[in-house]
Amino acid sequence: MIDSCWLTKEVFQAASKYKFAVDSLSNEDSVSLNIRREIIETLQAQLVDLQESADVELTDSDEIKKGFNISRDERGHWHIIGANNGDLLHGLYYFIIHQYIGDLGNGTDQCPSQSIRMIDQWDNFDGSIERGYAGESIFYDNNTFSYSYSRIRQYARLLSSVGINYIAINNVNVHMKETFFISEENLPKIKLISDIFGEFGIKTLLSVNFASPIRFRDLDSSDPLDERVIEWWHERAKVIYREIPTFGGFLVKADSEGEPGPYSYGRNHAQGANMLAAAVKPFGGIVIWRAFVYNSQQDWRDRSIDRAKAAYDNFAKLDGKFAENAILQIKFGPIDFQTREPIQPLLNAMKHTNQIVEFQITQEYTGHQIDINYLLPQWVRVMKFNFNRDGHQVAVKNITHKNAVVENNCGIAAVSNIGRDENWTGNKLAQANLYGFGRLAWNSDLTASEILDEWLKLSINNETAIAVTRGIMLSSNQVYEDYTAPLGVGFMVNPAFHYGPGVDGYEFDRWGTYHFADRDGLGVDRTLKSGTGYTRQYDNHNFEIYENVDTCPDEVLLFFHHVSYNHILHSGKTVIQHIYDTHFSGVEGVKRYLAEWHQLKDVLPSDFYQNISERLDRQLLNAVNWRDQVNTFFYRMSGVKDAQSRKIYR
Numbered sequence: 001m002i003d004s005c006w007l008t009k010e011v012f013q014a015a016s017k018y019k020f021a022v023d024s025l026s027n028e029d030s031v032s033l034n035i036r037r038e039i040i041e042t043l044q045a046q047l048v049d050l051q052e053s054a055d056v057e058l059t060d061s062d063e064i065k066k067g068f069n070i071s072r073d074e075r076g077h078w079h080i081i082g083a084n085n086g087d088l089l090h091g092l093y094y095f096i097i098h099q100y101i102g103d104l105g106n107g108t109d110q111c112p113s114q115s116i117r118m119i120d121q122w123d124n125f126d127g128s129i130e131r132g133y134a135g136e137s138i139f140y141d142n143n144t145f146s147y148s149y150s151r152i153r154q155y156a157r158l159l160s161s162v163g164i165n166y167i168a169i170n171n172v173n174v175h176m177k178e179t180f181f182i183s184e185e186n187l188p189k190i191k192l193i194s195d196i197f198g199e200f201g202i203k204t205l206l207s208v209n210f211a212s213p214i215r216f217r218d219l220d221s222s223d224p225l226d227e228r229v230i231e232w233w234h235e236r237a238k239v240i241y242r243e244i245p246t247f248g249g250f251l252v253k254a255d256s257e258g259e260p261g262p263y264s265y266g267r268n269h270a271q272g273a274n275m276l277a278a279a280v281k282p283f284g285g286i287v288i289w290r291a292f293v294y295n296s297q298q299d300w301r302d303r304s305i306d307r308a309k310a311a312y313d314n315f316a317k318l319d320g321k322f323a324e325n326a327i328l329q330i331k332f333g334p335i336d337f338q339t340r341e342p343i344q345p346l347l348n349a350m351k352h353t354n355q356i357v358e359f360q361i362t363q364e365y366t367g368h369q370i371d372i373n374y375l376l377p378q379w380v381r382v383m384k385f386n387f388n389r390d391g392h393q394v395a396v397k398n399i400t401h402k403n404a405v406v407e408n409n410c411g412i413a414a415v416s417n418i419g420r421d422e423n424w425t426g427n428k429l430a431q432a433n434l435y436g437f438g439r440l441a442w443n444s445d446l447t448a449s450e451i452l453d454e455w456l457k458l459s460i461n462n463e464t465a466i467a468v469t470r471g472i473m474l475s476s477n478q479v480y481e482d483y484t485a486p487l488g489v490g491f492m493v494n495p496a497f498h499y500g501p502g503v504d505g506y507e508f509d510r511w512g513t514y515h516f517a518d519r520d521g522l523g524v525d526r527t528l529k530s531g532t533g534y535t536r537q538y539d540n541h542n543f544e545i546y547e548n549v550d551t552c553p554d555e556v557l558l559f560f561h562h563v564s565y566n567h568i569l570h571s572g573k574t575v576i577q578h579i580y581d582t583h584f585s586g587v588e589g590v591k592r593y594l595a596e597w598h599q600l601k602d603v604l605p606s607d608f609y610q611n612i613s614e615r616l617d618r619q620l621l622n623a624v625n626w627r628d629q630v631n632t633f634f635y636r637m638s639g640v641k642d643a644q645s646r647k648i649y650r
């Protein structure tokens with residue numbers, strides 16, 4: 001049985017007693033038809049004519065600029081008014097979900113914080129998913145389209161129910177076969193998928209290969225300034241939009257980790273993005289261009305080269321040079337979705353460029369959906385981080401709007417965590433991360449615990465189980481950080497696989513981050529004064545905080561400074577004692593989770609209980625491995641004994 005996630009029978013039942021009516025909408029399309037279909041088929045409620053006095057009336061109005069409004073009149077009848085059909089559908093789900101949760105009061109005004117709320121699938125045509133931990137793709141199977149259209153439909157419903165409005169349906173690493181997704185042969189299949197998402201108010205994008213004109217064997221170049229290349233993409237866009245008039249546009253990873261790009265022709269990334277943006281512009285399309293431009297130039301022997309500087313170095317100088325329908329998608333941190341890293345300074349450096357901040361729901365570096373890791377505390381922290389601009393603070397959650405050249409061409413995106421597993425996410429608790437991303441994109445003022453409370457109420461039926469799971473999940477991001485890499489030092493994961501400890505795994509690798517540990521200390525000197533100079537990419541205020549070892553926050557200390565093992569943290573502990581303590585307490589945290597979870601054996605449905613028990617057993621092994629390898633490594637390096645004389649292997 002495929003898990004219904006947060007849209008359970010009980011949740012629907014709470015609203016199915018109502019009679020619904022859809023008032024004449026300004027525009028009838030596949031979304032408005034789907035609104036009616038969802039009411040009748042999914043909710044199994046009555047759809048009546050307006051005259052028959054409906055309990056819930058849905059309509060649109062141009063008085064609402066974005067989002068929807070829900071209100072109750074004096075007769076107790078509900079009115080849901082959307083800015084457009086997509087927002088009206090989001091409003092319908094909001095009504096259903098929050099009726100059940102019981103926090104709707106007499107209504108609500110919901111204007112989304114982020115205009116673009118996007119999911120990126122890293123799915124490959126062969127059915128595999130890059131960094132996927134929940135089974136194979138629901139989109140592709142053995143180089144054919146659609147493993148299951150009904151699952152795609154369920155997925156579209158789940159996404160739409162939390163307000164997602166864009167999806168890119170294939171991996172940003174566009175391999176040979178996927179390059180031909182934009183061919184005449186494949187577009188009808190893409191259209192089937194795009195139509196499903198379209199009915200749920202979600203626009204579909206494709207990741208495209210920058211070298212397509214060459215791969216199609218039409219040209220010998222993909223130089224963005226070559227007239228033949230420009231013409232090729234214009235023609236290709238025409239073909240695409242003839243087949244799929246509602247197509248969203250392209251997502252592009254260029255000049256990164258082996259993907260082709262404009263640098264091969266001595267062109268910059270604005271030139272590359274703008275050429276594609278011009279091709280889709282006549283059809284209202286957008287181009288989302290990734291700032292993760294990273295073909296490693298590092299050498300551990302040369303401490304002046306720093307991968308953290310790459311995005312800024314490639315893009316800051318191009319501010320103001322991107323087309324109006326081009327949007328730069330920027331990872332939230334300068335490295336790569338680490339559990340702890342500072343916020344990407346490029347977000348504040350490009351003040352006249354459409355931007356999307358990119359997150360990773362799939363747990364590449366955060367536990368592979370084996371380890372419990374509720375990621376919202378991390379994302380909320382990112383969204384709340386303040387840059388300084390002309391003496392004023394600007395939080396990340398507002399910065400993309402501030403920088404946008406076109407109001408709606410900005411927002412946040414995240415790499416999905418779903419696959420063919422019956423519960424979608426491998427670890428059922430990881431469903432909360434998918435739910436939570438949508439909610440945070442819609443309302444960037446929500447806290448991690450508010451979002452969790454919603455999800456728990458929708459997903460678990462028992463108060464004891466809710467309380468236990470809540471405690472586990474809210475602390476899980478910190479616990480994971482505690483037993484893995486300390487104080488923001490960077491990778492220490494198993495190379496390539498990125499699960500489990502590998503303290504030196506990347507230490508001499510050109511793709512790595514380095515801890516530079518020796519007998520005296522550890523950490524990366526990224527100061528302007530004596531290090532790589534990365535700190536200078538921040539505004540003056542943040543620069544000063546990070547540059548100075550005394551003001552640098554503990555949790556990112558080793559990201560910015562090389563310090564001795566006896567360096568005293570703001571917490572009052574030495575660095576080495578902090579490392580020991582957090583690694584011991586991280587393991588204790590997981591042991592506690594196991595004991596608490598076992599209390600739920602007779603309370604939860606057995607598949608749910610088993611799923612988490614089994615993962616927690618594996619999480620404990622992982623945490624113990626991390627603890628022992630990290631503690632032993634630093635004990636051997638430093639020779640400093642644990643102040644509490646706990647077991648550290650020699």
Ligand code: GCV
Pocket residue numbers: 122130131172173253292336
């Ligand atoms: C899709 C990291 C991951 C890659 C991923 C890349 C990216 O390097 O390990 O699997 O590639 O980020 O974001 O493009």
